[in-house]
Amino acid sequence: MEFRLPIGDWIEYFFDWVDAAFGWFFEGMRALFLGMFDAVLWLFSTPTPWIVIVLVAVGALxxxxxxxxxGAVLGLAFIISVGQWDNAIASLSLVLVAAFLAIAVAVPLGIWAARNDTVSKVIKPILDFLQTLPAFVYLPPALALLRIGVAPAVIATFIFAIAPGVRLxxxxxxxxxxxxxxxxxxFGAHPRRILRQIQLPLAMPSIMAGVNQVIMLSLSMVVIAAMVGAPGLGQDVMQSISALNVGLGFEAGLSVVVLAILLDRFTASFGKGMGLYSQWSKGRKARAEAAAQARFDAEDATSADVPVTAGA
Structure with missing residues (x-):
């Protein structure tokens, strides 16, 4: 006699119950994700491609x-030359929306876990579970609750990418x-002030490394999420697989590589304090510290010059 636990049936019943009881919530979430995606897509697709390239080049500088x-100009010009600009913008918009949501949850949750050992012990096995599951496993539940299109891709990418942000x-x-x-x-500083002015600045390299990993995982998942109707470069990758179109696959794949390099270098530069902006910020901070030290020395000298009179 064969023994089998009906785990799959239980999970289907659970998702049917969740859909029936909280369908209104998931419809609102779907509308929110679609609105965020459309807003970011409009922001990048409204200007001409060369205006976007110039702005990216200035930011890279x-x-x-x-x-x-x-390198940013050459990479984006390559995407235009192979006819993948619209798909690249759609993929970038999806990555930015999913990564923004993941970072907005991961950073506060990581701070909470760092300040509370009980929270850390609770979320660690959850994060281990999320990082152990294959990427494709996130798609069916998201598809069941949020229907086909952008929304399931965003929520699946969010869940897939959140773990390194919390950990780091x-x-x-x-x-x-x-x-x-x-x-x-x-010195009597409030815990919030210690967090804001001491812990977060000193932990920023590690936090930015987590942001970098969240963005990279989001980009990798966005390509897979084309299976549930996500727009962008993933659609051409899937089409190249089904039609055995090697050329189309390479064009879309290399465009993904360009986006990955740009996003990786941008986040890494902010974490390591590189570039003209970082140098200007360091110079401004050094000048402010020097001015504060000068004021302190002047006050110290003034107090030393004041004669001390004996009391009656």
Whole structure:
């Protein structure tokens, strides 16, 4: 006699119940995701491609330098030359929406886990579970609850990409030197001020590494999410597989590589403090610190010059 647990049936019943009881909630979520995607897509698709390229080049120059700016122009010009600009913009919009949602949840959750050991113990097995599941497993539940199109792609990408953001944020906060935190506490600083002015700035490299990983995972998942109707480069990748069109597959795949390199270098530059903007910020900070030190020295000298009179 064969024994089999009807796990699949139980899960189907569960999702049927969730859809029946909370269908209104998922319809609202679907409308929200579609609205966010359409807004970002409009922002990038309304200007002509060359205007977008110029703006990206200026951002690359400020973020990393002229070499990155030239590389960004060449990469985006390649996407135009192979006729993948519209698909690339759709994929980029999907990545930005999903990554924004994942980061907005991952960073506060990572901070909470770093400040509360119980929360850390609870979310760690959940994150392990999310990172262990194959990427394709996220698609059927998202498709069942949010129908075909952009919405299931966003929620599946969100779940798939959130784990490294939480882990690296927690790691960065916990890695801050305890003596620095204790010094802030000794001066009577509020825990929120310690978090805002001490822990977050010192943990920023680790947090930005988490942001980088979230964006990279989002981009990889967006291609897979074409199976549930997500627009963009993933559609051409799937079409090249079904039609054995090697040329189309390479064009779409190389366009994905260009987007991945641009997003990776942008986030890495912000995390490491590179580029003209970062140099200007460091110079401004150094000048502010020098001015504060000068004021402190002047006040110290003034107080030393005041004669001390003996009391009656």
């Amino acid at each position: 400020l973020a990393r330098g002229w070499r990155f700016a030239v 944020t927690e790691l960065g906060i916990r890695g801050v030197d305890k003596e620095v935190v204790e010094a802030g506490q000794a």
